[in-house]
Structure formats: C-alpha cells, structure tokens
Amino acid sequence: MNNLKLFKRQTVNELSTFYSFLIGFIIAIIIGSIILLIQDKNPIDTFSLMLRLSVGSIKSLSSSLNKAIPLILAGLGISIINSVKLWNIGAEGQIFLGAIAVNFIYINTQFNSPSFHILVLLLAGFVGGSVCILIPAITKVVFGVNEIITTLLTNYIVFGVTIYLINGPWKDPKSLNFPAAAYVGEEVFLPTIFGKLSFGFLICILFTFLAHYLKNKSVFGFEMRIAGGSAMTAVYAGINAKQKAFIAMLIGGGFAGLAGAIELLSQTHRVSTGISQGFGYTAIIVAAITGMRPFGIFLVGSLFGALSIGGSVIQTIGVSTYIADIIQASTLFGALIIQFFFNYQIKRVDDD
Amino acid sequence: MIDIQLIGLLNATLQAATLLFIAALGELITEKSGILNLGVEGMISVGAVTGFMTAINTENIFFAVLVGVLSSSVFASIHALVTVVLKQDQTVSGLILTILGLALSSLLGKNYVGRKLVTKLESVTSITEPSNIIEVLISQNIIFYVAIVLMIGTSFLLKRTMFGRRLEAVGEDSKSSDSMGLKVAKTQFIATCVGGAFAGLSGVYLTLSYVPYWTDNMTSGRGWIALALVIFGGWKPYRTALGAILFGFLEALVPRLQTYGFELSPYIVKITPYVITILVLVILTIYKGGKTGAPKNIGVPFFRENR
Numbered sequence: 001m002n003n004l005k006l007f008k009r010q011t012v013n014e015l016s017t018f019y020s021f022l023i024g025f026i027i028a029i030i031i032g033s034i035i036l037l038i039q040d041k042n043p044i045d046t047f048s049l050m051l052r053l054s055v056g057s058i059k060s061l062s063s064s065l066n067k068a069i070p071l072i073l074a075g076l077g078i079s080i081i082n083s084v085k086l087w088n089i090g091a092e093g094q095i096f097l098g099a100i101a102v103n104f105i106y107i108n109t110q111f112n113s114p115s116f117h118i119l120v121l122l123l124a125g126f127v128g129g130s131v132c133i134l135i136p137a138i139t140k141v142v143f144g145v146n147e148i149i150t151t152l153l154t155n156y157i158v159f160g161v162t163i164y165l166i167n168g169p170w171k172d173p174k175s176l177n178f179p180a181a182a183y184v185g186e187e188v189f190l191p192t193i194f195g196k197l198s199f200g201f202l203i204c205i206l207f208t209f210l211a212h213y214l215k216n217k218s219v220f221g222f223e224m225r226i227a228g229g230s231a232m233t234a235v236y237a238g239i240n241a242k243q244k245a246f247i248a249m250l251i252g253g254g255f256a257g258l259a260g261a262i263e264l265l266s267q268t269h270r271v272s273t274g275i276s277q278g279f280g281y282t283a284i285i286v287a288a289i290t291g292m293r294p295f296g297i298f299l300v301g302s303l304f305g306a307l308s309i310g311g312s313v314i315q316t317i318g319v320s321t322y323i324a325d326i327i328q329a330s331t332l333f334g335a336l337i338i339q340f341f342f343n344y345q346i347k348r349v350d351d352d
Numbered sequence: 353m354i355d356i357q358l359i360g361l362l363n364a365t366l367q368a369a370t371l372l373f374i375a376a377l378g379e380l381i382t383e384k385s386g387i388l389n390l391g392v393e394g395m396i397s398v399g400a401v402t403g404f405m406t407a408i409n410t411e412n413i414f415f416a417v418l419v420g421v422l423s424s425s426v427f428a429s430i431h432a433l434v435t436v437v438l439k440q441d442q443t444v445s446g447l448i449l450t451i452l453g454l455a456l457s458s459l460l461g462k463n464y465v466g467r468k469l470v471t472k473l474e475s476v477t478s479i480t481e482p483s484n485i486i487e488v489l490i491s492q493n494i495i496f497y498v499a500i501v502l503m504i505g506t507s508f509l510l511k512r513t514m515f516g517r518r519l520e521a522v523g524e525d526s527k528s529s530d531s532m533g534l535k536v537a538k539t540q541f542i543a544t545c546v547g548g549a550f551a552g553l554s555g556v557y558l559t560l561s562y563v564p565y566w567t568d569n570m571t572s573g574r575g576w577i578a579l580a581l582v583i584f585g586g587w588k589p590y591r592t593a594l595g596a597i598l599f600g601f602l603e604a605l606v607p608r609l610q611t612y613g614f615e616l617s618p619y620i621v622k623i624t625p626y627v628i629t630i631l632v633l634v635i636l637t638i639y640k641g642g643k644t645g646a647p648k649n650i651g652v653p654f655f656r657e658n659r
Contacts, residue, residue: 006655006656008655035459087443087447089447135630139630139633139634139637143634143637143638144637145630145633145634145637146583146633148390148443149576149579149580149583149629149633150630150633152573152576153573153576153580153626153629153630154626154630156572156573156623156626157623157626157627160619160620160622160623160626161619161623163619163622164617164619164620167619168617168619281451282451284447284448284451285448285451288441288444288447288448320458320459320462322455322456322458322459322462323459325451325452325454325455326452326455326456326459328451329448329451329452329455330452332444332448333430333434333445333448333452336434336438336440336441336444336445337433337434337438337440339440340438340439340440343439344439
C-alpha cells in the first residue's frame, strides 16, 4: 500500500525565509489581484499606479521611506523582545505613548540649543515607549501573566488616553473640527535628508545595526537567547532569565516609542490620532515574516512602507486602502505555507 | 418595587456578557484541542460584517446568521490549515488572522457603513420594557438563550461524549493520543473551525442586535477580552460564563455610574474594560500561582516522527 508520510528535513536551506517571503509576496499579489478583479478594477493598472506613486519619483520614494520608519523601528523592537521568546503586540500603543511623552517634555521644558532639544525629545519618546510596556513587563516577569494579552490591551488604554488628552487638557483651540494637540515649534522639526525624506531614516539605519549587534553579537544578546531557551540552561549558566526578559521588553518598547517620537517630529508635528495608522500591527507582520532578523526587517519594512503609500494613494481611483493591509497579511500567510515545504518533506512510503 | 435603573443594568449586563461569552466558549473548544487561536478579534469581525451584509441584502435574518457563522468558520480554517496541517507557529498565524480579518471586513463592509437594518435579531417575547427580574430573563434576545444552550451543550460535550474526551486527550498529550489511534490533526482541525463558528455567532449578534450597525473596527478589543475570559474561566464552560457575566456587568456598570452620582470622564469610562481585564488577569495569576488549568499541549505543533 502506498502512503504519503511527512519527514522533517535534516538541513533547512539558509535562505528559506527569503524564498518563502518572495513566494508569499507573489501569492499575496495574486490574492490582491483577485480582490481587485471582483471590484471591477484592472489589477495591472492598479498595481503599476501603486508602484509609480510609491517609488516612481524622489518625492514619492521619500514618503514611502518615511512610512517605513515606524514599521522598521517597531519591528526591530518586536524582534528584540522575541529574543527572549516573548511577544510584543503593544507596539501601536508604545508609538502613541512615545509621541505623548515627546509632547509632555516639549510643553514642560525649555532649551536654547535646538539640536539638543530634539535629542532630548527623541529620548523622551524612547522612554515613553518603555513606560508603555512597563506594566506588561512587570506582570510577566513577576507573576507570569500572559504578555500577548496585556500588551495588546495597553494599545486600547493608551489610545483612550490619547483621545482624552487631545479632547481635554491638550486640545488646541485653533483646531476646531479635528481634535488634536497644538503643533510643536518649527525649531524641533526633524530636518530632511533629500526630498521629503526625514532625518529619522538615518536614525532607523543606525538602530537597525544597533538591534543586529544587540541581538546577534553582544553578550546581552547571547544571554537573552539562553534566557528565552530553556529555563534550566539559564540557571546552570547563572543567567537571571527574568531580568533579561524585563530589560529586553523595555528596550523593545523603547524602539517603538522612538518611532512615535520621529513620527511626531517629522510628520504630524502634533499629537493626534494620526500618529500611527496601525504601524504597530503591521510591524508584527514585518518582524514575523523575516524570522526576526534586523536587516530583513529593514528591507521588508521599506517594502511595506511603499505598499502602504501605494495603498493610500489608490483611494483616489476608488480602490480601498485596505488592499495594502490584505496584501501584507496574505504575504505572511503565503510565506508560512511555503516555509512548511522547506522544513518538511513529503515522501511516498510503502507500508509493510 | 425594583429600581428601574437596576433593571436596565441587569439587561445591559446580560447583553454584553452574551457577546463575550460565545466567542470565549468557541476559543475554549479550540484551545482544548491544543490549538491557540489569537485570531478571535478577526473572526468576530468577519462574522459581524458578512452577517450584516447578508441581512441588508436578503432581509432574511436566519440566513444572515448562518452566513456569518459559516464564513467565520471558513476563515478560521486558514488558521487550521497553517497550524494543524502545515505545523507553523500558532501565535504568528493567529495574530495575522486578526489583522487579516479586520482588514478584510473593512474592505467588505466599505459600502455598508451607516446602512440601516430592516430586520434585526429580536427578543423572544414582546416585553420591551421589563419591570422585574423575571421579565428581564424572559425578554432577552434569542442569542442569549442560544448561548445558554451552547454552554450546557459544550460542558456536556467535553465531559460526557467521545468527541469531548478525544478533544481533551489530544490537547493534553497529542503524542500518546496519536499512538492510541486518535486522529490528532482531524480533531484539531474541527475544533479550530468550531471555534471560528462560535466567534462568527458572536459577530452576528454584535451587528444584528447589540449595536446594530456596521463600522470599521467595531469589535474594539472584545476578541482579546474573550481570550482573557478563557484564562479566567480556567478552560471550563460554566466558569467562563461566570467571568463573562462579571465582565459584562463591569462594561454595563461603568457608563451608568454617573446616574448613581459619580462624576466620571467618558474617556475614562472607555478604557475601563481593558484596565479591568489586565487587573483581573494579574489577580488571577497570583491567586492560582501558575496552575491555570491550561491544556498541556497548547501552542505545540503535533508532528509524528517518521523513521
């Protein structure tokens, strides 16, 4: 009798994550095309329009990369926290609290040097992100409360606080129809590199290398991996697993908070609900799809940034912006399916 | 003479509890088989929008419920395919199911925002303003009674039927179950789809009765509260129901506090369910000290070693 059986492959191709992503992306484009066809839109026209409006000129390319900044930074934060095998679903809230922290420091302090002022505000954003994950981190490390649910729920709490601030104490009387805080002064705007590309992109590159070093080259990264592996090994190696997990969570939250600070200082220039448009959730896809590799996060984050810009401009021809979200999520599902074939082998076996 | 406000509070408690409970019960069944599905939020959303669209287009309420339940179940089968058949990470797959579900339902529901329903899910009796507890209990929406039946049915299923015992065995120790000849993959696949169907029912209740209209992201974290409820209930149907009533009560109470003389900002009212969920999870974890009652194999993909 012939039987199909599953075998785990002894060696998995080193580039399997990359190939899975590539094929996953193709699958997602096909799914996107089907959805467009159902809506009576020509997929080739739509996608070429998206391509032109997201990377076709210096102006559009720079807005795509601007969009990539929060995805990359939040994605890096998620990958650092995943080194200890924990999940951060709260990047969205951390981005908001980062921006809130920036505005709080901006209102309450005075600096003569603008560049030093900007530096302090960026730091405030990082700390804001860390503060946002503080309660999930403490409850996880001390009591063992599931961090997936607590980090997710903090998103709703921080968003509620944001709504409260921009409708209450921080409400700008000049902004009548759209609740928002007052604009920050032009002296703290982040400079641009070329076109509209924010200086934040350089910070992003720096932090990509930093995350790579932290995760893969530093002693702390090694300890994080052991702490996230087996509890017994950590004990034998004399590593305080809980401490590593706690620090990893604060750093990871800080990365997302920094994204919020950059978003405020270079894009929105004020606290509003527009600080993040689901960047924290897309960042989960970005981090997961790359197998938590910092350089991969940088590349996929840039691609997804362009995809989001493309998705938002095709609104004008009556295509829903959600098409970009669906393509991003489908890419990961496609990649997961393909990854299976890299990890397992299906063989025909004769039963005796 | 019972306070009319108290009656209103009880009514709102039961409605909010029903919504949370059905989704939580579905997730409980899925998790019992050892599969963690973090896609509850997305599944509720898919059920909510497909049910609403069907109700608008066909004006047939039972057909709308059916479509909502089935489409969520089919949607959950993506998770089953990726995690059960292809053995990929359950956390990643579940999270993406939520993101995909929310995006997909926003896309589908784009032209349905603000539309009014002609037919809704109605309460079983004609009492519109109940004046005592009995009248509250007999005037609930039909889904409330369905939820009670599902609760009793699930408890019976888990404890007294072969399917339930198999489900539990697979979730506790899939390797032994497999060597005993149980079909691990089939059981887990079914349990995931049943979980999706329950989330779909919760979704149609949301758009066809509880709210009732459609807008983007209207599930507003209820799927995640349902996930917390499963932990709260220690993976037991009756205790999960108790948890749902507690959460439903808090969700109903906080906006009403003002009528009892408390001054509360509406913004604070909005975030309380999430704060309370975190608090409850923390208290529960401290109290139980790690013995949560979770199925032992949860999150671990089953793979039969072949040599």
